[in-house]
Amino acid sequence: MKKLIAGVVLGVALTAVAHGAGDPKAGEQNAAVCAGCHGQGGQKPVMGVYPKLSGLGEKYLFNQLVAIKSGNRVVPEMTGILDNRSEQELRDLAAYFDSQEMIVSQANPDLVDEGAALYRGGNLATNVPACAGCHNPRGNGNEPGGFPALGGQNAEYLAKQLKAYREGTRNIGPNSAIMIDVAAKLTDAEIKAVSSYISGLN
Structure with a gap:
């Protein structure tokens, strides 16, 4: 019985890891500063050269946030913004923006x-x-x-x-x-x- 319970707990834990560990609600609380460039929910950036962040994919967003924070991806406009964010906070931000609906633009x-x-x-x-x-x-x-x-x-x-x-x-x-x-x-x-x-x- 103990082995069965341990197996269930392990399975649940692995499922949580596989699907990402970000908390969208926690991410929303830290996303206010992002709205200045990317718009509310990352849906309507103030300039066309800024990306929409909504619905891009939690894994992709997290990886980009990590790369920007570490300096591996240089984005001058983001300098210093993520310096004090923990890994969990970055995961939460990624989960929040991924949970937002992408607003489609108009093609030429x-x-x-x-x-x-x-x-x-x-x-x-x-x-x-x-x-x-x-x-x-x-x-x-x-x-x-x-x-x-x-x-x-x-x-x-x-x-x-x-x-x-x-x-x-x-x-x-x-x-x-x-x-x-x-x-x-x-x-x-x-x-x-x-x-x-x-x-x-x-």
Whole structure:
């Protein structure tokens, strides 16, 4: 009987770890400072170059917060903001923002066809894989793999990040190597089109 109880307790503990240990309610209490740039709930940033944080994926958000705090991902606007946050507080913030609904932007109608083709099928001529392979056909991401949900994200922010990957200035974590390889093959026009398309994807 003791072994059975121990097994149940261990199973519950492993399930909790597998699904993340962040507390959205605790995260909400610490998210007020974030609203100045990212908007309430991380849904409406004050500038297009700032990311929406809502619904991106708890694992991805936590990893980015850790990278920014450690200095492995340099975001000048975030300097010092996370310095006094514990790992648990970062997990709570990630859980809170992931629990918020993404508000979808409006794609440029003139770029939808080109952007959709790249997102869904890539570019065979230049060996660019389809974005949908990692980020889901609907832009919902892949939480276990740590690939963020992209659908609805600001086009300006997406374009900035793709160019950073292309230039090698954003290079943290195992998934960065994939993005650096992909972005290296994208033209400015392709980046603009696919970023616009993703911004209207839900």
